[in-house]
Amino acid sequence: MQAPPDFLEPTINTIAPDLWLTHDDIGLGPLRADLAETYWRWENSLPVMAGYARQTPESLTERTAGLEAQLEGSADQTRFTIYRHHDDAWTPVGMTSLLIDDRYRTAEFFIYIGEPDHRGRGTGTIATTMVLDWAFHVTALRCVYLEVLANNTAAIRAYEKAGFRTVGTRRRTGSWLGQPADELIMDAVPEEYSGPRLVEAAVLGTPRAHP
Numbered sequence: 001m002q003a004p005p006d007f008l009e010p011t012i013n014t015i016a017p018d019l020w021l022t023h024d025d026i027g028l029g030p031l032r033a034d035l036a037e038t039y040w041r042w043e044n045s046l047p048v049m050a051g052y053a054r055q056t057p058e059s060l061t062e063r064t065a066g067l068e069a070q071l072e073g074s075a076d077q078t079r080f081t082i083y084r085h086h087d088d089a090w091t092p093v094g095m096t097s098l099l100i101d102d103r104y105r106t107a108e109f110f111i112y113i114g115e116p117d118h119r120g121r122g123t124g125t126i127a128t129t130m131v132l133d134w135a136f137h138v139t140a141l142r143c144v145y146l147e148v149l150a151n152n153t154a155a156i157r158a159y160e161k162a163g164f165r166t167v168g169t170r171r172r173t174g175s176w177l178g179q180p181a182d183e184l185i186m187d188a189v190p191e192e193y194s195g196p197r198l199v200e201a202a203v204l205g206t207p208r209a210h211p
């Protein structure tokens with residue numbers, strides 16, 4: 001029997017990932033151990049560090065240990081790798097998380113698009129909408145909230161389009177490019193969710209209609 005040709009060798013971009021939810025060309029799937037260096041590279045890039053006001057890079061050793069804990073999983077967190085479908089492959093482009101407070105059925109939301117070429121193309125907005133659908137219709141949360149630096153206009157715009165609204169401002173509690181910066185507090189509740197019902201469609205086998 002002939003050996004398979006080299007071009008069938010799987011790569012990070014051509015392996016069909018285990019996707020939990022898809023919408024158009026965006027997918028959400030579990031965290032992956034083989035992406036440890038990729039997550040680390042993304043999280044230590046300057047746009048992501050600036051977006052989270054991080055002042056020191058993290059070592060690969062530290063990130064790998066953190067990922068091991070995240071991969072073990074627990075009931076107080078749901079973490080997703082974000083994929084974008086292009087060139088006939090699902091490419092990992094970022095990460096998003098819900099850190100759940102079970103006492104009140106709330107969660108704090110985090111997101112970044114790590115691959116620069118995939119920012120500003122609607123990926124963050126769609127992924128945020130999909131996580132809200134999951135948060136309200138899988139995790140049964142009452143409220144999802146986030147904090148964002150007031151200078152981070154791209155993030156604020158993406159969050160607003162996905163259904164978050166600003167409910168307050170914390171003054172000078174963050175920093176942006178080395179200067180003190182305000183942080184907006186934004187939240188989303190299930191009663192106001194108007195995005196696509198992807199979870200419902202997957203469970204009931206119905207068309208993915210807006211409510």
Ligand SMILES: CC(C)(COP(=O)(O)OP(=O)(O)OC[C@H]1O[C@@H](n2cnc3c(N)ncnc32)[C@H](O)[C@@H]1OP(=O)(O)O)[C@@H](O)C(=O)NCCC(=O)NCCS
Pocket residue numbers: 047048050051052111112113114118119120121122123124125126147148149152153154155156157158
């Ligand atoms: C924030 C982030 C997740 C958004 O994802 P994204 O895929 O780039 O966002 P989208 O393309 O869906 O939407 C961005 C919106 O902001 C707008 N935008 C982009 N840069 C902007 C800027 N400098 N000023 C104003 N608006 C801007 C875009 O035009 C778009 O709005 P539109 O569709 O009305 O035109 C992504 O940019 C990112 O990962 N940034 C670095 C990490 C970070 O800051 N995370 C959030 C921390 S709270």
